[in-house]
Amino acid sequence: MTDVKNILLVGVGGQGTILASKILSNGLLEHGYDVKMAEIHGMSQRGGSVVSQVRYGEEVFSPVIDKGNADIIVAFEMMEALRWLGHLKPNGKVIVNNYKLPSARINSGIDQYPENVLDRIKEKANITIIDAADIAADLGNRRTMNVVLLGSLIQAMDLDNIDWNTVVKENIKEKFVDINIEALQAGMNCIK
Amino acid sequence: MKKLLTGNEAVARGAYEAGVVFASAYPGTPSTEILENIAPYKKDIIAEWAPNEKVALESVIGASIAGARSLAIMKHVGVNVAADPLFTFAYTGVTGGTILVTADEPGMHSSQNEQDNRYYAKFAKIAMVEPSNSQEAKDMMLESMKISEEYDTPVLFRMTTRICHSKTIVELGEREEAIKKPYVKNLQKYDAVPSVARELHKKVEIRLIKLEEYSNNSPLNYFEWNDKKIGIISSGIAFQHAKEVFKDTVSYLKLGYTYPLPFEKIKEFADQVETLYVIEELEPFIEEQIKARGIKCTGKEKLSNQGELNPDIISKSLLNKSHEMIEYDASDIVTRPPTFCAGCPHRGLFYELGQRKNIMIAGDIGCYGLSGFAPLNAKDTTICMGASVSMAHGAQKIFNRYNENVRAVATIGDSTFFHTGINSMLDVIYNRGNSITIILDNRITGMTGQQDHPGTGYTLQGMPTTAIDIADLIKAMGVKNLRVINPNDLNEVNESIDWALAIEDEPSVIITRWPCALKKYSSQDLEEFGPIDSKCIIDEDACIGCKQCVKTGCPALIYDPEKNKVDIDPIQCVGCEVCMQTCPVDAISKVGVKND
Incomplete structure (x- = not known):
C-alpha cells in the first residue's frame, strides 16, 4: 500500500487557499488517488486563520491531519506557517510565501506581529521561501499568488506528472485560465 | 462519474x-x-x-x-x-x-x-x-x-x-x-x-x-473482521478516525444506522472480541445503550465527550501513542479573531452603543454577535436565535422593579428577527415592556454567507417576491416609537440612542437599514442606497496618530507604530465614512472611484 501523504495549506481568509486546495485535490482525483480534503467554513473564516487539509494515497480514512503528521505545509502567510509548524513531521517541508498579512488587532496597534518568523522556521524545518506576491504581480495579477504557491507545492511533492493545465482549465473561469497556468508554471520553477 | x-x-x-x-x-x-x-x-x-x-x-x-x-x-x-x-x-x-x-x-x-x-x-x-x-x-x-x-x-x-x-x-x-x-x-x-x-x-x-x-x-451496519483481540464499535466521522489509527489490526462493527441500535449484531460482535471499545464523538449515545443491555465496553472513560474527535486523541487515549512533533516557541503568535468586515453597517451602531453607560446589551445570533469583542465591547449576552428581544424585556422588567438605573437594549439582525424575533417583539409590546429593540437590517442573512430571507424580495431559487418591510410590520404590531436610520451616520445613531433612552414607559424600536458590505446589490438596493463608488483616504500629514478611528475596529485601517500614522487599505475600504466621522482633525476624506 502506498503511504498516505498529508498536505496542509494554511493562510488567511480571502487568500485563495480553498481554490488552491480544490485544484490540488481534483488533480489528485484525476490521477486515481483516493483523496480527502477538510476545511472549516463559517464564523472562523472572517479575516481569520484558515486551513485546508488534503490527504491522498491508495486509501484515506480520516480527513484530518494530526499534529506532527503533515508531509508538507504550504503557508500563504508567514505567521500562519509558524502557527501550524507543530503539525509538520520532523523531516517535513515548509513552503512559505514571503508575505505578511497583519491581523486587524495588529493593524490597530493592540497586538504585535511576531519577529524573525522565517529564521525561526528555518531553525526547525526544511523551508523554501517563495516571493509569490512579486511573481504574481509580475504576471499581471496579484490574486494568482495562490496558484504560484500551488505550483511550488506540486513540484515539491513530485506531482508534476499530473496534467495540471487541464485541471486548472476545469476549475477556473475561462478568462483567468491562461494567467493561472502561467502562475502554476512560475511556482513550479521556484523549486529545484 | x-x-x-x-x-x-x-x-x-x-x-x-x-x-x-x-x-x-x-x-x-x-x-x-x-x-x-x-x-x-x-x-x-x-x-x-x-x-x-x-x-x-x-x-x-x-x-x-x-x-x-x-x-x-x-x-x-x-x-x-x-x-x-x-x-x-x-x-x-x-x-x-x-x-x-x-x-x-x-x-x-x-x-x-x-x-x-x-x-x-x-x-x-x-x-x-x-x-x-x-x-x-x-x-x-x-x-x-x-x-x-x-x-x-x-x-x-x-x-x-x-x-x-x-x-x-x-x-x-x-x-x-x-x-x-x-x-x-x-x-x-x-x-x-x-x-x-x-x-x-x-x-x-x-x-x-x-x-x-x-x-x-441493515447493510448500513456491518462487520469488518480482523484480529479479534480488540473490537471497535463506531459511527460517523469517529469511524474514519478509528480506522486511521487501527487500520486492519482490529475488528470493527461499523454502524451507519444508529437508532434503534442493532443489539443482535452488537452482542454477536461483543461475544467474539476480547476488548470492546466504543469510539464516538461527543456523548456516549451508543455506549450507554450497550451498557444498559449488560454488555461490557470502554468508551467515554477514555475519550472526552467535549470537542471534535481526531485520530491523535484516539491514539493517545487508547494506545498511549502520538506523533513526534517539532518543539518551538509559539508564545508570540497572535490570534486572528473574526471581525466586522470593512464597511460593515453594524460598526457605526456598536461604536456608539459600546460607549454608553448603564445599559445591558442583549446580543443575538449573527455577524453582530462579534460586537462583544474589543475594541467595540458592545454586548452582554448571547443565548439563541431571537433571544435578545425577549431577554432584554425580562431584564428590563427586573431593573424597573428594583429601581435600578439600567436600560436593556436588544440587538438583532433582520433574518434573526424574522426567525423568532417577531414573537419576542410581541412579548415586549403585549406585556407593556419598555426595553429598546434595535433591528440591524443589513438586507440579507450575513453570517452564513448571503442567503435571502422574507425581507429581501427574492426567493432561494431567484424569483422576485413580496419583500416584507420590517418597519411596516413593527407599526402593525402597535409600536408607536419607531425610527429607521442609516447606521453609517454616527450623529443619527447617537441621537437615536438618546431618543430611545428617553422613552421610559413604552417599547421603542430602531431599525438600522443599510446593506451588508458583502452583499451583491439588487436593483432595489441600488435605487435605495446608491452604488459603492467612493473610498476614504487619509491625509498622512494631517493624521496625528490618535488612533480614534482605529477604535471602530475597521480592518481597512492600518496603524503604523513607527510613523505613528494610520493608513486606509484601498482594497478593503468601501467608503462607509464611519472612520471619517471619528477623526478629530478631519484628516480623512472621501474620493470617488470608478465603479466597475
Missing part, C-alpha cells in the same frame, strides 16, 4: 437521486450549503428558505402528507426550534418519505453549544442514520427514503461538521423518480388529537421493534 464532493454537496445530490420533490431549511453552519446545492435542481425540486426551522419542518410535513418525498435541513440547534412538530410527526409518520437532516457541530466552530442530536432520535422514537463520508451521505439519502416509507417514520439524518465540510470521492447515480402518492384524508393518522394520539403512540412502539429488526439486518 466520480466527483469530489463535500458531505453537504453529497446530501444535496442524494436528495436529487432519491426523488425528493420538496426541501426546506433555515441557513446555519455547518448545514447551509445543502439547500444551496439543491436549489439548482429547479426542474425537479421545490427548494425554499423558511423563516425558521420549525416552519421548515412543518412545511415539509405538509408536503409529505400531500404525497411527495420531502427533506428538512437544519443545524443542530435548529432542531431545538423544530422539536415541537418533530415529536408529533414521529407519531403520525409519513406519506411521502421524509428526512430531517441535523448538522451537528462538535468543536463549535460557529455555534453556541455542541449538543449531540442523536438523542433526538431516541427521544422522538424515530429512525436515524449517520454517514461517515460523502459517498455514504449520498447513498444514505436513498436508503433513508426507503426506510421512511417502508416503516412509516421520519428519518433523522445526522451529519457533523467534518462530514459536512470534508470533500471525499462520490460515485454519482441517476435520479429515482418516486411516484407521487395520492393525498388521502386520514384523521386516524394525521389528526393528532388525544384520542388519535393514544393509538398512534401504540404504533410508534411497534414501529420501534420493527426498526430494530431492520437495524440488525
